[in-house]
Amino acid sequence: xxxxxxxxxxxxxxxxxxxxxxxxxxxxxxxxxxxxxxxxxxxxxxxxxxxxxxxxxxxxxxxxxxxxxxxxxxxxxxxxxxxxxxxxxxxxxxxxxxxxxxxxxxxxxxxxxxxxxxxxxxxxxxxxxxxxxxxxxxxxxxxxxxxxxxxxxxxxxxxxxxxxxxxxxxxxxxxxxxxxxxxxxxxxxxxxxxxxxxxxxxxxxxxxxxxxxxxxxxxxxxxxxxxxxxxxxxxxxxxxxxxxxxxxxxxxxxxxxxxxxxxxxxxxxxxxxxxxxxxxxxxxxxxxxxxxxxxxxxxxxxxxxxxxxxxxxxxxxxxxxxxxxxxxxxxxxxxxxxxxxxxxxxxxxxxxxxxxxxxxxxxxxxxxxxxxxxxxxxxxxxxxxxxxxxxxxxxxxxxxxxxxxxxxxxxxxxx
Amino acid sequence: xxxxxxxxxxxxxxxxxxxxxxxxxxxxxxxxxxxxxxxxxxxxxxxxxxxxxxxxxxxxxxxxxxxxxxxxxxxxxxxxxxxxxxxxxxxxxxxxxxxxxxxxxxxxxxxxxxxxx
Numbered sequence: 348x349x350x351x352x353x354x355x356x357x358x359x360x361x362x363x364x365x366x367x368x369x370x371x372x373x374x375x376x377x378x379x380x381x382x383x384x385x386x387x388x389x390x391x392x393x394x395x396x397x398x399x400x401x402x403x404x405x406x407x408x409x410x411x412x413x414x415x416x417x418x419x420x421x422x423x424x425x426x427x428x429x430x431x432x433x434x435x436x437x438x439x440x441x442x443x444x445x446x447x448x449x450x451x452x453x454x455x456x457x458x459x460x461x462x463x464x465x466x467x468x469x470x471x472x473x474x475x476x477x478x479x480x481x482x483x484x485x486x487x488x489x490x491x492x493x494x495x496x497x498x499x500x501x502x503x504x505x506x507x508x509x510x511x512x513x514x515x516x517x518x519x520x521x522x523x524x525x526x527x528x529x530x531x532x533x534x535x536x537x538x539x540x541x542x543x544x545x546x547x548x549x550x551x552x553x554x555x556x557x558x559x560x561x562x563x564x565x566x567x568x569x570x571x572x573x574x575x576x577x578x579x580x581x582x583x584x585x586x587x588x589x590x591x592x593x594x595x596x597x598x599x600x601x602x603x604x605x606x607x608x609x610x611x612x613x614x615x616x617x618x619x620x621x622x623x624x625x626x627x628x629x630x631x632x633x634x635x636x637x638x639x640x641x642x643x644x645x646x647x648x649x650x651x652x653x654x655x656x657x658x659x660x661x662x663x664x665x666x667x668x669x670x671x672x673x674x675x676x677x678x679x680x681x682x683x684x685x686x687x688x689x690x691x692x693x694x695x696x697x698x699x700x701x702x703x704x705x706x707x708x709x710x711x712x713x714x715x716x717x718x719x720x721x722x723x724x725x726x727x728x729x730x731x732x733x734x735x736x737x738x739x740x741x742x743x744x745x746x747x748x749x750x751x752x753x754x755x756x757x758x759x760x761x762x
Numbered sequence: 763x764x765x766x767x768x769x770x771x772x773x774x775x776x777x778x779x780x781x782x783x784x785x786x787x788x789x790x791x792x793x794x795x796x797x798x799x800x801x802x803x804x805x806x807x808x809x810x811x812x813x814x815x816x817x818x819x820x821x822x823x824x825x826x827x828x829x830x831x832x833x834x835x836x837x838x839x840x841x842x843x844x845x846x847x848x849x850x851x852x853x854x855x856x857x858x859x860x861x862x863x864x865x866x867x868x869x870x871x872x873x874x875x876x877x878x879x
Binding site: 460462508509510511512514516520 | 763843844845846849850864866
């Protein structure tokens with residue numbers, strides 16, 4: 348859910364624009380990621396207290412810098428260990444920032460270094476690049492603030508202690524490192540997308556943050572097709588977002604969504620992005636996923652979906668990454684193209700690997716219903732319910748179970 | 763900055779001559795760049811002896827400190843600019859059926875209240 352508070356929206360926009368460059372230039376100046384990030388975070392926290400009361404200042408970047416600088420001086424008085432680094436800040440600090448655009452990119456690559464655990468990469472990125480507070484991040488990821496703070500502190504200590512460099516990786520490392528950054532951005536997006544439900548109201552819209560970050564990476568690395576493809580993928584999801592829940596807050600499946608309410612301008616724009624990405628290089632995993640999402644988004648109705656094309660795209664995706672979850676998705680497309688029998692064969696083959704994945708059991712239940720094996724379908728749905736924590740998904744599965752349960756119960760009564 | 767690379771190997775996977783040649787080439791290249799400070803290959807865990815303290819008394823026992831299929835089979839101390847360089851060096855390690863753990867060395871020079879020199 349997004350907030351409509353104008354000050355809140357304005358502040359979010361300011362943090363997105365200003366925090367990354369300030370943090371980046373401070374890291375470069377001091378050579379100390381931990382210290383620089385802390386100073387900026389302090390300034391963000393103070394801004395969050397004062398701006399709603401005093402309004403957003405005319406020159407917010409200068410305000411944030413000035414506040415960070417005052418915090419630096421406070422710390423200098425308290426902590427002699429930082430003296431040398433802080434002296435750099437307090438003496439040589441020009442009041443106006445001319446941020447080096449690459450600073451933000453360096454910051455992003457440092458936060459998303461593969462030597463840092465994925466969940467900490469995500470948290471660090473949101474804090475250092477986007478100016479989210481630890482409290483906001485903790486709330487968005489449903490963990491306690493203490494847990495999140497510890498995660499961030501440990502990651503920052505590792506950056507300093509193991510000397511993770513502050514730089515954009517060279518061309519030979521770039522593909523792997525960029526994949527790492529994009530994976531973190533997609534996690535931020537998915538957390539906002541899948542976690543967004545009637546009961547989760549966060550003060551920041553993570554989907555919007557992820558989209559913003561991804562387009563920033565796209566501006567900084569304009570020749571990278573997978574960045575553009577991920578942007579298209581997020582836009583396509585976003586275009587359907589409003590229709591994912593009904594008025595009562597219940598999850599609505601793709602087949603039942605009101606396609607007239609999809610954002611067709613955004614869908615068309617995503618199509619252009621996909622075309623642009625395809626001209627830049629071979630289709631990567633995000634391109635293929637986005638192309639699949641585009642097939643769904645461009646279909647006039649669920650029945651009109653081009654399943655043969657989707658099956659072919661999933662085939663290409665499985666060749667790049669033969670993960671069981673992708674094979675499960677391909678099996679669903681296979682059902683629409685070739686019927687339930689070959690799909691069930693594929694599901695049987697995946698059973699050991701996906702035994703504790705709720706969507707495996709939900710898919711299996713649907714297929715079993717196609718065969719009229721209702722008791723087995725009910726058992727599979729029950730297993731899916733046991734395995735999911737997501738309240739919206741639970742509710743959907745439970746609703747689906749009801750008629751079957753009644754049918755089974757009726758049968759039991761009449762016998 | 764100094765890093766120690768710990769080479770983790772399944773004891774059952776003994777190195778053959780061909781792989782020693784590849785390892786020699788790896789050391790040779792790093793040595794020319796002055797990046798290898800020291801390193802050793804260890805004998806098998808069966809040769810290990812472990813000392814533990816119980817109520818302040820040293821107890822000598824047979825075997826490694828932890829029974830595991832994969833153990834530290836050797837180590838090398840390298841000099842690298844940062845973690846990325848250490849990772850790049852470790853990635854070139856030619857024996858791919860084992861893991862390499864990179865551990866930054868704690869520098870006592872930076873610590874306060876520690877006599878230096």
